[in-house]
Amino acid sequence: MPSRRSIIMAAVAALVAIAIAIVLSFAIHWFPAQASTQAHNTDRLYHVLVIASIPIFVLVVTVVLFSVWHFRMKPGEELRDGPPIHGNTRLEVFWTAIPTVLLLSMVGYSFVVLHENEKKPAQEIQVEVTGQQFFWSYQYPSALTGGAPINSYQLYLPEGESVLFNVHSKDVVHAFWIPAFRIQEDAVPGITTHWRATPDRLGSYPVVCNLLCGLGHSLMRSTVHVVTPAQFRTWIASQQNASSSSAGAGASTGGTTG
Numbered sequence: 001m002p003s004r005r006s007i008i009m010a011a012v013a014a015l016v017a018i019a020i021a022i023v024l025s026f027a028i029h030w031f032p033a034q035a036s037t038q039a040h041n042t043d044r045l046y047h048v049l050v051i052a053s054i055p056i057f058v059l060v061v062t063v064v065l066f067s068v069w070h071f072r073m074k075p076g077e078e079l080r081d082g083p084p085i086h087g088n089t090r091l092e093v094f095w096t097a098i099p100t101v102l103l104l105s106m107v108g109y110s111f112v113v114l115h116e117n118e119k120k121p122a123q124e125i126q127v128e129v130t131g132q133q134f135f136w137s138y139q140y141p142s143a144l145t146g147g148a149p150i151n152s153y154q155l156y157l158p159e160g161e162s163v164l165f166n167v168h169s170k171d172v173v174h175a176f177w178i179p180a181f182r183i184q185e186d187a188v189p190g191i192t193t194h195w196r197a198t199p200d201r202l203g204s205y206p207v208v209c210n211l212l213c214g215l216g217h218s219l220m221r222s223t224v225h226v227v228t229p230a231q232f233r234t235w236i237a238s239q240q241n242a243s244s245s246s247a248g249a250g251a252s253t254g255g256t257t258g
């Protein structure tokens with residue numbers, strides 16, 4: 001049996017490693033800016049899962065390293081066999097029950113966060129998103145503009161309003177991803193997919209295609225501009241004026257993709 005002293009040393013080393021890893025998990029900025037309410041929920045979930053995983057990882061690695069070091073073969077033991085062990089029911093119940101409880105609680109918390117992120121709010125605006133090789137385009141329907149639908153290559157969204165994206169594809173499978181919102185959804189030809197986000201931070205953030213969709217995949221980027229609700233209505237009005245003054249220009253509003 002290992003001495004009490006070496007077990008205490010291993011336990012202290014494990015506690016130090018756990019503390020360092022937890023501090024690092026907070027000190028390092030893993031993610032881009034949080035620009036939606038969903039981003040806060042997702043990041044909190046990530047941090048909880050990391051903090052739950054660190055002690056388990058350290059425990060397993062400590063036991064492995066300790067066993068390799070302490071039970072290593074010593075000179076003269078080359079031909080000896082280990083002791084015959086035929087199971088330990090109490091230990092097996094223990095190491096089945098604890099991971100079960102841990103996994104169920106993590107799955108439960110993840111479910112709560114996903115449910116919260118996808119919940120339909122009392123009020124929401126809808127934006128049609130279309131992916132094609134190799135750019136994104138957006139349409140603001142009449143229900144939102146109060147007039148003719150607006151087509152744009154730039155995504156403008158009002159801060160604090162829930163947005164339902166109806167995602168389409170004209171050719172192959174793409175994935176509509178806004179890293180600052182933390183959510184993505186596949187754009188699949190022939191069907192419409194959906195996701196929701198409530199932008200809660202003013203600024204401009206990248207929009208990315210996150211599924212390899214052809215030679216121009218890496219160029220399939222655009223920008224989302226989160227603006228105040230007043231600026232958003234002003235932008236909608238300016239787009240309507242632009243499209244009515246340049247009759248027949250159709251989808252030429254909103255500049256080009258970045």
Ligand SMILES: [Cu+2]
Pocket residue numbers: 131132134173174175209210211212213217220
């Ligand atoms: Cu794509």
